Amino acid sequence: MSATVIVDALWGDSGKGKVAAWYASKLGATYAVRAGTGTNAGHCLYPSANEIIKTRQIPLAFYKSKAKIRVGSGVVVDPRILLDEIATYSLQDRVKVDYRCAIIEPRFIEMEQNSSHLKNTVGSTASGTGQTRAAFILRQALQAKDLPELAKYTTDVAQELNEACKAGEEVIIESSQGTYLSLALSPDYPFVTSDNVTTAASIDDVGLNWQHLKRVVMIVKALPSRVGAGPMSGEITEAEVHKLGIEEYGTVTGRLRRKGHLDFDLLKYAAMLNGPTEIALTFADHFDPDITGSDKLTPKVKELIKKVEKACGAPVRLVETGKLYSNLVELK
Numbered sequence: 159m160s161a162t163v164i165v166d167a168l169w170g171d172s173g174k175g176k177v178a179a180w181y182a183s184k185l186g187a188t189y190a191v192r193a194g195t196g197t198n199a200g201h202c203l204y205p206s207a208n209e210i211i212k213t214r215q216i217p218l219a220f221y222k223s224k225a226k227i228r229v230g231s232g233v234v235v236d237p238r239i240l241l242d243e244i245a246t247y248s249l250q251d252r253v254k255v256d257y258r259c260a261i262i263e264p265r266f267i268e269m270e271q272n273s274s275h276l277k278n279t280v281g282s283t284a285s286g287t288g289q290t291r292a293a294f295i296l297r298q299a300l301q302a303k304d305l306p307e308l309a310k311y312t313t314d315v316a317q318e319l320n321e322a323c324k325a326g327e328e329v330i331i332e333s334s335q336g337t338y339l340s341l342a343l344s345p346d347y348p349f350v351t352s353d354n355v356t357t358a359a360s361i362d363d364v365g366l367n368w369q370h371l372k373r374v375v376m377i378v379k380a381l382p383s384r385v386g387a388g389p390m391s392g393e394i395t396e397a398e399v400h401k402l403g404i405e406e407y408g409t410v411t412g413r414l415r416r417k418g419h420l421d422f423d424l425l426k427y428a429a430m431l432n433g434p435t436e437i438a439l440t441f442a443d444h445f446d447p448d449i450t451g452s453d454k455l456t457p458k459v460k461e462l463i464k465k466v467e468k469a470c471g472a473p474v475r476l477v478e479t480g481k482l483y484s485n486l487v488e489l490k
């Protein structure tokens with residue numbers, strides 16, 4: 159029993175990559191593995207004010223941990239992005255993807271970019287992820303094992319992870335997007351991504367036997383955001399977002415994110431689906447500017463934590479008070 163899954167409660171963009179990096183370092187993980195859909199997700203982490211680490215394919219946990227970096231077989235792989243991230247961060251000896259991962263081909267990206275349904279109605283990131291999944295389901299996709307340029311970067315991730323867990327090692331599984339973007343579990347179809355992104359979906363994405371699952375960290379973004387179309391309860395106006403100075407732009411698409419207040423009924427349902435054992439409350443500085451960069455909770459954030467814990471039925475362990483990696487505060 160030694161795997162930790164990191165999932166998002168709502169619509170993503172909540173710092174899963176950064177939180178997963180924190181857990182990998184804290185627990186001394188031997189593996190950090192990406193679950194989720196594909197390269198539609200953009201994860202970023204700020205080691206300092208003028209330094210940024212950004213990835214779309216691999217987990218960010220290479221920062222501050224010695225974990226081996228893996229991508230599970232349920233995640234589709236864009237070889238161009240994968241090889242670029244490996245080269246950019248000099249990870250030739252640490253990164254491997256499952257040999258069964260389906261491959262995003264340039265034609266799949268073009269098909270998404272030319273689909274007015276995906277681009278205009280759904281608000282897809284047009285990364286080729288959904289089109290590749292469709293080809294995979296129709297048994298028409300290439301897999302990582304079919305590409306000579308990936309030969310030295312493939313392995314059986316499921317076997318590695320299950321063996322590591324059996325040996326008592328720590329494994330961190332990083333999901334993508336958010337619970338309410340799950341294909342078959344969100345009430346908002348078609349404004350969803352191309353697979354489920356819950357706890358159960360995540361362990362399936364990486365081939366982990368459920369008996370190894372020890373911890374589920376559900377991320378709650380204190381002032382949630384949504385990119386693309388679809389309902390968003392508690393949404394505030396763009397003018398209000400500007401007035402509060404809390405604009406956020408998508409890592410992959412550069413789009414301004416819609417923002418809103420937490421809906422505790424949605425949180426409760428997300429907790430029912432994901433079964434969190436602990437919560438990471440991120441973007442607390444957007445909810446209460448007074449907490450920015452601090453390692454002490456403000457009364458307003460303390461109040462919020464109580465409500466979040468009640469809705470989720472799990473304790474808040476980690477609070478993010480600013481954009482730097484060092485702004486993650488563990489509650490004792």
Ligand code: IMP
Pocket residue numbers: 169170171198199200280281282283284285287288334335339349350351352385386387
């Ligand atoms: P797709 O998965 O790129 O086709 O996008 C489908 C929907 O999911 C759109 O509303 C996207 O904005 C949203 N989406 C996809 N990836 C992410 C992500 O990483 N964060 C937040 N929303 C995402």
Ligand code: MG
Pocket residue numbers: 194232233353354359362363
């Ligand atoms: Mg999946």
